Amino acid sequence: MITPVVNPCPRCGKARIDAKTWTEKVGKSTLTMTQTICPDPACQKIVEAENQKMTDKHEAFRQKDIERRLARERAKDEQKTTSKKENARQYPA
């Protein structure tokens, strides 16, 4: 009997095997989660490294976006602080 490859490895195309199974409660139902890995440890390592690279890239993009936003906020704040100081100079308390 030939078992169809339902979850092939993205690298080598071998059917991935279950590494671990756990249950997670989502609302009122319990889901069974399964983490699958490539049966070839060397291949799995590469897949994991590639996944990590993708995650890192994503994280770097996100970080840059946050920094850009923070810089913009800071620039706005500085403008506010400067004008406040000028006001204080014009109208001393």
Ligand SMILES: [Zn+2]
């Ligand atoms: Zn593989």
